[in-house]
Amino acid sequence: MSKTIYKSILAVVAMGLLSVSYVSADTVDQPVSTNNSAVLSNSKNVTPNMDNASAIIQIPRTQLVGWPIMTQDGARNFKGVVEATQKLPYEAEVPSYIPYGYQLYTARHDRNDVLEVVYYKRNAPIYQAGEKFITNVMAYRMGYSLDTVRDTAYIPAKYKDYEWSEQGESGKVYYAGNPGVQLIRSITWTEGGMAFSLFFLEPVKAVDAEFYKEHVVPVKNIDSSRYELLGNYPVTKISNKTIDEYNKERMIP
Known part of the structure; x- marks a missing residue:
């Protein structure tokens, strides 16, 4: 019992x-x-293809400091794209076209094998409530998986952005932005066994975002003189002439 x-x-x-x-x-x-x-x-203007259930993991990274324009804690920065790509275990690709007036801000490694290249529009600040904000920024990332290239500092819901996906030639392409007015803030896709992402701090027209996406090419295919794309701007040698010598040269005989 x-x-x-x-x-x-x-x-x-x-x-x-x-x-x-x-x-x-x-x-x-x-x-x-x-x-x-x-x-x-x-969501009031949700399109029929909206799923909002992203297949990409989103875990906020605590080490970010003012991403994407500021330097990250723990990320290694390089002088230019070429130097950064030489340290990667794969053949890197970068955009061959960027928005007009933009130039490279920094190239760096994140999580050891993710290439991150940040471009910004120089001398184009926007002032809001008396404070200076730089909103003209485009960030590009390349790596082995969707989960790592889609930078988790950007969480669409915080920007009140929608998420959706469409079937591309090599798999699903993930978007975030406002489809109702054809504005894109983020694109993430895979191709050739690698993953890529583009992020625009200020949303751009969908047709422009697709154009930048379609023109990502191997670094070796870009002319080394395209400093706005690759960085490593040439350093102008400082003359050893004195001020008096300069003044004498400018004097009219």
Whole structure:
């Protein structure tokens, strides 16, 4: 009799533990479902292809400092794209076209094998509420997987952006932005076994974003004189002449 009661108690305890495990699993999954539901409920101009359930993992990185324009903690910066790509275990590709007036800001490695190249429009600040903000920035990333190239400092919901995907030639292409007005802030895609992403701090027209995406080429195919794309601007030698010597040269006889 006592053995029967003991077995019954063990069965009840086991069922209790099993129930707790199911509750824990639901608790872990719930925030993701809740976030997606919130986005869907707040979306007024959602296109039919919108899924909002990105297949790309989004885990905020705590080491980012003013990404993408500022230097990251723990990221290695290089003088130019060529120097940065020489340290990578794959043949790197970068955009061969960037927005008009833009130039390379920095080339760096993130997570050891992710190439990140940041371009910005020089002398084009925007002032908001008396503070200076640089919004003319384009960031490009290349690596082995979608999860690493889509920089998680950018979380679409925080920008009130929508997410959707379309079938491309080599797989799904993931977008974020405002499809209602044909504006793109982020594109992520795969090709040739590698993953790529483009991020525009200020959204650009969809046709322009697609153009930059379609013109990503191997670094070796870009002329080395394209400093705005590759960096490593030539250093002008400082003359040893004195001010008096310069003044004498400028004097009219």
